[in-house]
Amino acid sequence: MTDSHETPQYAGANHIDQYRRRLLGGLAAAGCAGVVAGSEPVKAAPAAPAAPAWGGGTLRDMLGDLFQDHYQRMTADEISAALARIERRAKARFGIDITCEDTKPIPGVLFGYALNISKCKGYRDCVQACIRENNQGRDSQVQYIRVLEMNQGTMNLETAEHYYDPATVPVAGKFYMPVQCMQCENPPCVKACPVKATWKEADGIVVVDYNWCIGCRYCMSACPYWARHFNWTEPQIPAAELNPVTNYLGNRPRPRGVVEKCHFCTQRTRKGRQPACQEACPTGARVFGNLLDPGSEIRYVLANKKVFRLKEELGTEPKFWYYTD
Amino acid sequence: MNWRLHWERWRVPQRPGRRARHGLRLCLLTSLCLVLQPAVSGAAADAGAAAAAGTPTHRSLRDNLPSVNPEATEPKAFAGYPEAPPFTVVPQRDGLTWFPCTACHAALQPNPQPRKLNSPHPAALQHGNGRIWCLDCHQLKDRDHLHTLAGQPVDFNDAYLVCGQCHFNRQKDWYFGAHGKRVGNWRGERVIYNCTHCHDPHDPSVKPRAPSKPPPVRAGLSPMTRHEVHER
Numbered sequence: 001m002t003d004s005h006e007t008p009q010y011a012g013a014n015h016i017d018q019y020r021r022r023l024l025g026g027l028a029a030a031g032c033a034g035v036v037a038g039s040e041p042v043k044a045a046p047a048a049p050a051a052p053a054w055g056g057g058t059l060r061d062m063l064g065d066l067f068q069d070h071y072q073r074m075t076a077d078e079i080s081a082a083l084a085r086i087e088r089r090a091k092a093r094f095g096i097d098i099t100c101e102d103t104k105p106i107p108g109v110l111f112g113y114a115l116n117i118s119k120c121k122g123y124r125d126c127v128q129a130c131i132r133e134n135n136q137g138r139d140s141q142v143q144y145i146r147v148l149e150m151n152q153g154t155m156n157l158e159t160a161e162h163y164y165d166p167a168t169v170p171v172a173g174k175f176y177m178p179v180q181c182m183q184c185e186n187p188p189c190v191k192a193c194p195v196k197a198t199w200k201e202a203d204g205i206v207v208v209d210y211n212w213c214i215g216c217r218y219c220m221s222a223c224p225y226w227a228r229h230f231n232w233t234e235p236q237i238p239a240a241e242l243n244p245v246t247n248y249l250g251n252r253p254r255p256r257g258v259v260e261k262c263h264f265c266t267q268r269t270r271k272g273r274q275p276a277c278q279e280a281c282p283t284g285a286r287v288f289g290n291l292l293d294p295g296s297e298i299r300y301v302l303a304n305k306k307v308f309r310l311k312e313e314l315g316t317e318p319k320f321w322y323y324t325d
Numbered sequence: 326m327n328w329r330l331h332w333e334r335w336r337v338p339q340r341p342g343r344r345a346r347h348g349l350r351l352c353l354l355t356s357l358c359l360v361l362q363p364a365v366s367g368a369a370a371d372a373g374a375a376a377a378a379g380t381p382t383h384r385s386l387r388d389n390l391p392s393v394n395p396e397a398t399e400p401k402a403f404a405g406y407p408e409a410p411p412f413t414v415v416p417q418r419d420g421l422t423w424f425p426c427t428a429c430h431a432a433l434q435p436n437p438q439p440r441k442l443n444s445p446h447p448a449a450l451q452h453g454n455g456r457i458w459c460l461d462c463h464q465l466k467d468r469d470h471l472h473t474l475a476g477q478p479v480d481f482n483d484a485y486l487v488c489g490q491c492h493f494n495r496q497k498d499w500y501f502g503a504h505g506k507r508v509g510n511w512r513g514e515r516v517i518y519n520c521t522h523c524h525d526p527h528d529p530s531v532k533p534r535a536p537s538k539p540p541p542v543r544a545g546l547s548p549m550t551r552h553e554v555h556e557r
Contacts, residue, residue, distance in 0.1 A: 116503070124537035143540050163542065168533035272510045283531065284506035284523065293512075295410050297502025305503055323503070 061085050070196065071209040071249070079248070082211070086252050090242070093253070098244040100252050103270040105203035111264050111319065112204070112291040113275075114301045115178060118325040119285035122147055122169040122176030129280030133265060134251040135243050137235030144262035145180045145277060146226065179310065180277075181206065181227040181262035182318030189261075192222035198259075204291075204319055205264050207249040213258040220259060224311050225318075228261045264288075291319065402477050403486065409500040412515040415508060417522060418481035426468035435465050451528035462487050462526070488520045496520075 064085055069078060079102050086100040127145045136142045148160035152175050160177070170176065187206050190198055197212035198219055220228040234256040246252040247267035254260055265275035269288070278286040289298035301307065305323040312318070418424055423445055439458050441448055450458060464470050470478040471487050479486050489496030498504035499520070506523075508516045524531070 119504075121531070121533070122536055123534065124539075127540070128537045139541055141541055141543060146540070163539045165536065165539045167535060169536045170533060269511065272512050274507065274509060274511050278506075279509075281506070282523075284504065284518070287502060287507075289502075289511050296511075297410070297507065300501040301503045304501070305498075325498075325504075 061088060065211070068211050070212050072199070083248060086246075086248070090246075090253055094237075094239040094242050096239055096242055096244055098242065098246055098252075100246045100248060101267070102248045103266060105201050105205075106270060107202075108290075108292055110204045110291045111183065111269060112289060112298050112302075112321070113183075113264070113319065114287040114298050114305075114307065114321040114323055116283075116285040116287070116305075116325065117175060117177050117322050119283045120147075120176045120178060121283055122149060122164070122171075122174075123282060125280045125282055126178060126277035126286070129276045130262075132241060133243055133268075133276035135235065135237055135246070135253055137231070137233065138237060138241075140231065140233060140235060142229040142231060142235065142260065144227070144229070145178050147176055147178045149174050150177055151175075177322065178277075179225055179227070180320070181264075182225055182310065182316065182320040183262075183264060185317035185319060186315060188222040188224065188314075188316060189219035189228060192218040194218060201249070203270070205249075205266060206261070207263055207266065208258070208260055209249070210252070210254050210258045210260065215257040215259065217259060224314055224316065228259050230259050231256050402473070402475065403489070406497065406500045410502070410515055412500075412517050414482060414485065414519045415516060415522060416482050417484075417519055421481065424469070424481065430468040437465055447527045451530075452526065482519070484519055484521045484526065488526070492520075 064081060068074070068082055071079075074082065083100045083102060087098055090096060090098045090100075124147050127143055127147060130136070130144050131138070134144065136144070146162045148157070148162050149164040149171070150156070150160045152173055164171070164174075183200075183204055183206050185200075185204065187198075187200055190200060190206060194216060195212060195214055197214070198206060198208045200206050215230065217228075217230055220230060231254055235254055237253070242253070243251060245267055247270075250263050250266040265273075265277075269275055274288055275286075278288045287298050287301050289296040291298060291302075293299065301323055302321060305325075307321040307323040309318045309321055423429070437460060442459070446459075461474070462471050464472045464478060467478060470480060471484060472478055473487060474490055485496060485499065489499075495504050499517070502517075505520070506518050508518065520526075
């Protein structure tokens with residue numbers, strides 16, 4: 001929605017609320033034009049000579065965003081129009097051609113993740129890879145993976161430390177347990193959402209429609225794994241580091257004021273690739289795969305290793321297992 | 326199943342009536358044994374007679390051994406786990422710094438004597454606590470290959486066959502994907518890293534290193550406070 005014509009005070013502001021505020025001015029202008037010209041006021045939005053009242057992009061894009069329906073109710077045409085709007089907005093904001101796709105779940109696939117806590121050494125390489133892959137704000141607190149440093153022999157999350165920063169890891173007497181979205185089979189966050197902006201997809205991934213999220217953060221308090229994160233500011237990403245391969249229900253650039261979470265890298269995994277955290281892990285502690293395939297690696301881990309799930313007693317049925325050698 | 330809840334339920338103190346019923350059951354069982362005892366010992370005597378007559382009553386392991394063990398003469402080389410998902414290993418051999426080894430060793434006399442080696446070879450092998458040395462894995466005659474303990478040549482790209490002779494549990498996990506790392510995709514062709522990709526075979530333990538930077542803390546909050554309070 002922003003472009004190069006913007007005045008400095010609006011630079012980088014593509015937040016929906018601001019569309020709406022600026023839209024009032026835009027609507028008024030367009031309405032006047034429509035009355036005067038008597039035909040197609042929406043399409044007739046002229047190329048703005050200076051900073052226009054609605055702050056940038058075309059009026060059509062702005063209206064399209066405002067009246068965009070819930071993801072699950074959109075037709076194929078509406079979705080492709082929404083994807084095109086996302087790409088245009090990213091081009092205006094970052095000057096980069098991104099591709100935003102709407103990759104559907106693969107039939108017969110239910111994603112699961114297993115993590116070997118005997119092997120995790122707490123390097124946090126997965127965290128950094130996730131930030132880059134998923135276009136998270138560089139200085140925001142939004143990090144999908146939280147590596148907990150815990151005392152060996154305990155499983156007390158109250159004394160876990162995730163700000164650890166020693167010279168070298170692993171520290172003697174500690175073990176490391178990365179926590180991210182468990183993609184629960186019975187997700188409490190989905191139940192908490194008052195507008196159904198988050199739901200579980202057919203492949204088991206719990207996704208968020210960032211355009212539909214109202215930012216109430218009920219889901220964050222419902223999540224027992226601290227896995228959901230709120231964008232207090234618009235994510236600030238250096239244009240050169242923007243990952244241009246994006247997905248509508250995944251890593252597309254997010255506005256301020258919405259909740260986001262780990263989505264098992266839908267933009268990768270739905271095309272058969274490994275998630276970025278698995279690819280980055282230097283110890284091979286992460287095993288990702290299809291739970292419905294009896295020959296898959298994750299099924300071997302579940303059948304043959306000592307596995308546990310975090311806070312299993314809550315009945316959320318996480319599809320994220322921890323295992324030990 | 327939630328084991329803690331299950332345990333709590335199990336530990337519920339029993340009502341006195343249940344204990345009394347338990348005693349009654351014990352009594353009944355004892356009297357039944359007393360009544361049936363002559364019949365049971367009679368059956369045992371019959372079995373003894375049958376054994377004396379040469380009818381096999383128990384299967385004896387020693388009697389049922391096959392006369393010739395077909396595999397005794399030729400030890401079979403380990404050929405992987407047939408039920409493991411098929412894979413290829415990320416090739417490594419041609420990226421090795423000094424490969425082919427015969428580039429130097431063709432001109433050198435083979436010396437099987439254990440000794441301290443000079444550069445470029447590691448002076449001390451940090452593997453096996455002094456129990457192994459070069460020629461336990463490397464071939465003396467054909468330097469461009471490794472070998473198994475049984476003497477079969479092994480390509481450098483198949484080093485996992487050598488490692489797995491001692492680390493067989495790890496190797497099995499590796500074959501099935503619970504150890505090691507798959508490259509690129511979660512379905513389709515399975516390409517995995519070799520043991521020696523992550524572990525230096527001459528110094529296999531993974532060394533500690535610095536972590537990436539910790540997550541940012543919101544302004545005004547001290548990250549350690551909560552933790553330190555708990556620790557004290």
